[in-house]
Amino acid sequence: xxxxxxxxxxxxxxxxxxxxxxxxxxxxxxxxxxxxxxxxxxxxxxxxxxxxxxxxxxxxxxxxxxxxxxxxxxxxxxxxxxxxxxxxxxxxxxxxxxxxxxxxxxxxxxxxxxxxxxxxxxxxxxxxxxxxxxxxxxxxxxxxxxxxxxxxxxxxxxxxxxxxxxxxxxxxxxxxxxxxxxxxxxxxxxxxxxxxxxxxxxxxxxxxxxxxxxxxxxxxxxxxxxxxxxxxxxxxxxxxxxxxxxxxxxxxxxxxxxxxxxxxxxxxxxxxxxxxxxxxxxxxxxxxxxxxxxxxxxxxxxxxxxxxxxxxxxxxxxxxxxxxxxxxxxxxxxxxxxxxxxxxxxxxxxxxxxxxxxxxxxxxxxxxxxxxxxxxxxxxxxxxxxxxxxxxxxxxxxxxxxxxxxxxxxxxxxxxxxxxxxxxxxxxxxxxxxxxxxxxxxxxxxxxxxxxxxxxxxxxxxxxxxxxxxxxxxxxxxxxxxxxxxxxxxxxxxxxxxxxxxxxxxxxxxxxxxxxxxxxxxxxxxxxxxxxxxxxxxxxxxxxxxxxxxxxxxxxxxxxxxxxxxxxxxxxxxxxxxxxxxxxxxxxxxxxxxxxxxxxxxxxxxxxxxxxxxxxxxxxxxxxxxxxxxxxxxxxxxxxxxxxxxx
Amino acid sequence: xxxxxxxxxxxxxxxxxxxxxxxxxxxxxxxxxxxxxxxxxxxxxxxxxxxxxxxxxxxxxxxxxxxxxxxxxxxxxxxxxxxxxxxxxxxxxxxxxxxxxxxxxxxxxxxxxxxxxxxxxxxxxxxxxxxxxxxxxxxxxxxxxxxxxxxxxxxxxxxxxxxxxxxxxxxxxxxxxxxxxxxxxxxxxxxxxxxxxxxxxxxxxxxxxxxxxxxxxxxxxxxxxxxxxxxxxxxxxxxxxxxxxxxxxxxxxxxxxxxxxxxxxxxxxxxxxxxxxxxxxxxxxxxxxxxxxxxxxxxxxxxxxxxxxx
Numbered sequence: 001x002x003x004x005x006x007x008x009x010x011x012x013x014x015x016x017x018x019x020x021x022x023x024x025x026x027x028x029x030x031x032x033x034x035x036x037x038x039x040x041x042x043x044x045x046x047x048x049x050x051x052x053x054x055x056x057x058x059x060x061x062x063x064x065x066x067x068x069x070x071x072x073x074x075x076x077x078x079x080x081x082x083x084x085x086x087x088x089x090x091x092x093x094x095x096x097x098x099x100x101x102x103x104x105x106x107x108x109x110x111x112x113x114x115x116x117x118x119x120x121x122x123x124x125x126x127x128x129x130x131x132x133x134x135x136x137x138x139x140x141x142x143x144x145x146x147x148x149x150x151x152x153x154x155x156x157x158x159x160x161x162x163x164x165x166x167x168x169x170x171x172x173x174x175x176x177x178x179x180x181x182x183x184x185x186x187x188x189x190x191x192x193x194x195x196x197x198x199x200x201x202x203x204x205x206x207x208x209x210x211x212x213x214x215x216x217x218x219x220x221x222x223x224x225x226x227x228x229x230x231x232x233x234x235x236x237x238x239x240x241x242x243x244x245x246x247x248x249x250x251x252x253x254x255x256x257x258x259x260x261x262x263x264x265x266x267x268x269x270x271x272x273x274x275x276x277x278x279x280x281x282x283x284x285x286x287x288x289x290x291x292x293x294x295x296x297x298x299x300x301x302x303x304x305x306x307x308x309x310x311x312x313x314x315x316x317x318x319x320x321x322x323x324x325x326x327x328x329x330x331x332x333x334x335x336x337x338x339x340x341x342x343x344x345x346x347x348x349x350x351x352x353x354x355x356x357x358x359x360x361x362x363x364x365x366x367x368x369x370x371x372x373x374x375x376x377x378x379x380x381x382x383x384x385x386x387x388x389x390x391x392x393x394x395x396x397x398x399x400x401x402x403x404x405x406x407x408x409x410x411x412x413x414x415x416x417x418x419x420x421x422x423x424x425x426x427x428x429x430x431x432x433x434x435x436x437x438x439x440x441x442x443x444x445x446x447x448x449x450x451x452x453x454x455x456x457x458x459x460x461x462x463x464x465x466x467x468x469x470x471x472x473x474x475x476x477x478x479x480x481x482x483x484x485x486x487x488x489x490x491x492x493x494x495x496x497x498x499x500x501x502x503x504x505x506x507x508x509x510x511x512x513x514x515x516x517x518x519x520x521x522x523x524x525x526x527x528x529x530x531x532x533x534x535x536x537x538x539x540x541x542x543x544x545x546x547x548x549x550x551x552x553x554x555x556x557x558x559x560x561x562x563x564x565x566x567x568x569x570x571x572x573x574x575x576x577x578x579x580x581x582x583x584x585x586x587x588x589x590x591x592x593x594x595x596x597x598x599x600x601x602x603x604x605x606x607x608x609x610x611x612x613x614x615x616x617x618x619x620x621x622x623x624x625x626x627x628x629x630x631x632x633x634x635x636x637x638x639x640x641x642x643x644x645x646x647x
Numbered sequence: 648x649x650x651x652x653x654x655x656x657x658x659x660x661x662x663x664x665x666x667x668x669x670x671x672x673x674x675x676x677x678x679x680x681x682x683x684x685x686x687x688x689x690x691x692x693x694x695x696x697x698x699x700x701x702x703x704x705x706x707x708x709x710x711x712x713x714x715x716x717x718x719x720x721x722x723x724x725x726x727x728x729x730x731x732x733x734x735x736x737x738x739x740x741x742x743x744x745x746x747x748x749x750x751x752x753x754x755x756x757x758x759x760x761x762x763x764x765x766x767x768x769x770x771x772x773x774x775x776x777x778x779x780x781x782x783x784x785x786x787x788x789x790x791x792x793x794x795x796x797x798x799x800x801x802x803x804x805x806x807x808x809x810x811x812x813x814x815x816x817x818x819x820x821x822x823x824x825x826x827x828x829x830x831x832x833x834x835x836x837x838x839x840x841x842x843x844x845x846x847x848x849x850x851x852x853x854x855x856x857x858x859x860x861x862x863x864x865x866x867x868x869x870x871x872x873x874x875x876x877x878x879x880x881x882x883x884x885x886x887x888x889x890x891x892x893x894x895x896x897x898x899x900x901x902x903x904x905x906x907x908x909x910x911x912x913x914x915x916x917x918x919x920x921x922x923x924x925x926x927x928x929x930x931x932x933x934x935x936x937x938x939x940x941x942x943x944x945x946x947x948x949x950x951x952x953x954x955x956x957x
Contacts, residue, residue, distance in 0.1 A: 029750050031853075038887065169867070170868070196834070198860070
């Protein structure tokens with residue numbers, strides 16, 4: 001854990017932050033004439049959605065709370081184009097955009113306060129990373145729908161989920177929440193914020209658990225601690241420090257599968273991160289970030305089957321690994337004129353995965369990445385904005401790649417914007433896909449059976465995408481939304497080739513070539529300050545994929561509808577419905593399913609002494625049980641009650 | 648460019664001062680040599696020369712030497728002070744010369760008079776630096792027609808103005824949301840109280856609330872809450888406030904000259920005044936980022952039109 005160095009750093013920095021010039025006591029002309037440092041510098045100002053170079057869904061704190069969702073992946077079911085599961089079977093609940101190519105969801109970038117959180121050992125999946133923050137600590141989630149490696153790195157192959165934590169200066173005071181209900185739902189969370197406006201801190205801890213999905217094994221519990229600090233330094237500089245630890249104990253396997261016995265598996269992640277923001281003169285900014293992440297995977301169990309021969313009965317199976325990732329990023333943002341804005345930067349990243357059980361004699365894999373990226377925004381005319389950029393990446397895993405992107409926004413009239421763009425991107429194979437060598441020895445330590453043997457003959461997979469979009473933004477009517485028509489052509493997709501015999505080891509090759517086309521839209525309407533409607537619809541067609549589960553990994557048609565209303569008596573009602581039609585599920589390579597889920601939440605905020613409190617009731621999946629991600633697992637109706645008190 | 652101007656000005660007026668030290672009818676005493684003061688000085692001098700070419704004026708800068716030794720002050724027919732220090736030093740001389748105190752906020756002016764302890768022998772009229780509250784409230788109405796709740800962060804000194812702000816806001820249908828800083832209340836707590844449920848933050852100058860160290864937190868907090876800020880100086884707009892309503896040193900210089908001339912022409916002391924002319928400055932980038940469509944020139948024009956109303 002990195003708390004010790006951080007604590008030292010905080011102690012060292014506190015007097016620095018506090019030793020700022022004492023303010024004058026009385027008002028004078030100096031108050032009117034003094035110069036001020038630039039605070040809302042170019043990189044701190046968010047781009048309005050109708051100028052963003054792509055389709056963006058923003059889920060803010062209010063929406064997150066009213067959804068009643070207990071984790072981020074579950075919330076993403078309400079975003080157009082997303083497929084989600086609450087299952088912990090693969091790693092942790094995962095979300096994918098425009099389909100999954102395998103058990104893992106590794107084609108989207110997930111950033112938590114700017115830190116990329118995928119796991120190289122879990123084949124690039126961001127399931128573990130999606131659990132980094134407690135829901136109450138999230139300010140907003142920005143989902144960039146569409147490939148954007150030029151701005152967000154190689155992992156932004158199909159899209160980006162950008163999770164932004166609450167600013168520590170907004171969370172002074174204490175907050176406690178307890179939740180309990182059906183299916184063993186038992187959550188507790190506490191958070192405390194302190195400090196001054198010069199240096200503010202937040203410590204939050206939470207634990208959430210339930211009995212998981214029907215037919216899946218065991219109890220799932222996610223426990224987290226996060227400590228954040230923000231310090232204002234002189235001349236508008238700002239330093240943010242974060243550290244945290246996450247542990248997931250989740251059930252896996254099943255009692256009637258002796259080769260994959262029911263057991264508890266542990267996934268852990270710890271990180272420390274520092275971000276320094278330096279506004280420069282003349283509309284320029286520099287941001288320097290450094291992070292250290294360690295992921296631990298513990299999954300050991302005895303193989304209690306004779307399917308591989310009696311000599312293998314009882315041998316130990318170990319899926320464990322330890323991953324260490326270091327990253328340093330430098331980013332420079334500048335506004336050169338009313339017409340030109342640029343962002344460029346570089347990233348150095350080192351990933352080291354140690355797993356004798358996954359990499360055989362090699363034991364560990366170290367990969368270095370060097371990335372250089374640049375983007376320019378050119379306002380050709382007051383109504384036309386052109387965005388273009390590229391990322392150059394060099395790595396042992398993926399070689400040298402260039403990912404360019406161009407997007408044009410044309411403001412037709414106030415509130416109406418047309419968008420068109422093309423991009424290409426590469427996803428380098430994960431360490432596992434390139435170097436896996438999984439062997440099991442018999443009880444005498446001889447006669448190995450090789451289940452996975454990566455030939456290493458695998459390069460990056462490629463995507464070429466084209467899109468046409470429309471953005472609607474009429475704040476006076478409370479209406480906003482977007483439409484996205486897309487074609488995403490994946491070539492050299494990484495896939496396990498068909499085997500001649502079942503006993504042959506799995507390999508990973510660039511063999512998948514397919515095309516995802518379709519349309520999606522979102523429409524938000526706020527008829528009044530106390531009501532909201534959010535509708536999304538997505539039509540997707542995957543053509544050319546060999547495997548059934550890939551061809552149907554995105555629903556032919558999916559929709560979601562969320563409605564919220566606050567009554568005059570102060571009750572906050574919300575209803576969320578999501579459904580997917582004709583989608584393939586894990587463990588079944590033949591049939592298509594339709595799944596639907598409706599949630600209802602009602603909450604009543606009230607005063608409790610001097611504290612603000614809220615009591616809420618959530619009913620998840622009001623209707624029949626639905627199959628969640630996997631054909632075997634069912635999500636039963638569940639209800640829980642939550643009490644939150646904050647001071 | 649500005650430095651060249653200043654250097655030229657110092658040289659020119661220094662020389663002029665030497666030649667006519669005994670003869671100047673208008674003496675301008677400036678607290679400082681920084682650009683804002685120099686711009687006001689330059690405006691007064693130029694304007695005086697333009698409207699009455701026989702009028703002689705002299706400039707004294709406090710950093711150049713104590714005014715106690717200047718003989719020009721006692722011989723002047725009117726003194727224009729720029730800034731609080733200049734007024735303090737001139738009042739300390741206890742002369743029988745009328746004073747126009749410019750480039751000074753109302754609270755600063757009243758404090759200097761109070762601290763002086765004795766009644767001046769000649770009339771002292773002030774030209775305040777801040778804008779009248781009805782004008783500020785009107786700009787809020789013009790710029791943000793949908794806004795209903797206006798937050799104000801008060802410090803120990805500015806708090807006394809709350810009733811005036813309240814009535815100006817109420818007259819235009821706004822509701823005032825108060826936050827307090829100082830006396831056990833941190834900026835942190837004040838911001839939380841004021842940003843929780845407001846549509847716009849109206850900045851009222853108070854060094855306990857708004858200063859070089861606090862501005863970063865204030866602006867970041869308002870931006871996170873998507874609450875735009877109406878500030879009192881263009882420096883805040885460069886820093887990230889949405890709008891500023893203020894009078895430039897030039898506008899102050901022009902009005903101070905007119906007040907001094909009225910005094911010279913034998914009229915009775917004009918009494919203290921708020922600035923008649925003003926500027927509106929907009930941060931386009933912040934506006935766009937907050938989804939607001941505003942035009943600096945249009946706002947200025949509409950506010951001027953409102954001022955001219957019968």
